[in-house]
Amino acid sequence: MARKTREDAELTRQLLLDTAEQVFWEKGVAGTSLADIASTAGLTRGAIYWHFTNKLDLFNALCDRIVPDLEALDASLLNQHGNPASRLWQHSHALFSLLRDNPRIRRICGIHHLGCEQVGEMAPLLLEQISWTQRKKAKLQQVLEEAQQQQLLRPGVDPALAAIGLHSLYGGLMHCWMINSDDDTIHRQLSALLSPYFEGIFSDRSWQLPLPPAGE
Incomplete structure (x- = not known):
């Protein structure tokens, strides 16, 4: 009976x-109350408070659902196998493919970008967003520093600044697509949109080369 109760509780969550x-x-x-969520789910507000402290707690749990997919993508980027410039290029395309092909990731990222004001009870999200951005830029910088060690960056390119630029490019392209998701130009032309930046920071076009199979 206890097991059944735990299973029922998880299903409700x-x-x-x-x-x-x-x-x-x-x-x-901001336009959604916990009562709205409970009513739409056919449950009482008490059911929400059994599982979540407040709206922020619920929102964080929602975002946690997509963390494994994003971490797997970053693990592939940081695997230190093959040309780091090529890993960045493939990571860029994998990121946008994940956004396009996974409805849950697309919705949750869209809520973050377009549907969430980081004020009032949701103000703590701003600090979390800053922390997440810093971690993401650090990962990009790590790969760019690896490229610099292999003399793949153009002279004078600062990996830290290049990481900020690349992260900003990702964010700008995502935002442009999310505000008009019926237009798939960004996904169809992603290589053309990314190429000028890659050409600007890398000394050759090795970033377009496919990675060798693992173990080679």
Whole structure:
């Protein structure tokens, strides 16, 4: 009986997260109350407070659902196998493919970019966003420093500054697509959009070469 109760509780928690994803996407975070989520899920507010302290706690749990996919993508980037410039190029394309092909990641990232004001009860998200951005830029910088050690960067290119630029390019392209997701130009022309930046920081076009199979 206890096991069944735990299973039922987890099913309820997942239902609340599924519903929050849907309602946050449709109405924005500020425009959504916990009562809205409970009502849409066919549950009481008490069910929400059993699982989540407040809206921020619920939102963080929602974001945690996509962390494994994003961490797997970063692990591939940082595997130190093969040409670091090529790893960055492939990582860039894998990132946008994940955003395009995974509805959950697309919605949650869209909520972050377009549907969440980081004020009031959601103000702590700003610090979390700053921390996440710093970690992401540090990973990009690590690979760019590896490229510098292999003399793949153009003279005078600072890996730290190049990482900020590349991260900003990702964010700008994502935002442009999210505000008009019916237009798939960015996904169809991603290579053409990224190429000028890669050509500007790398000394040759080795970033376009495919990576060798693992172990070679």
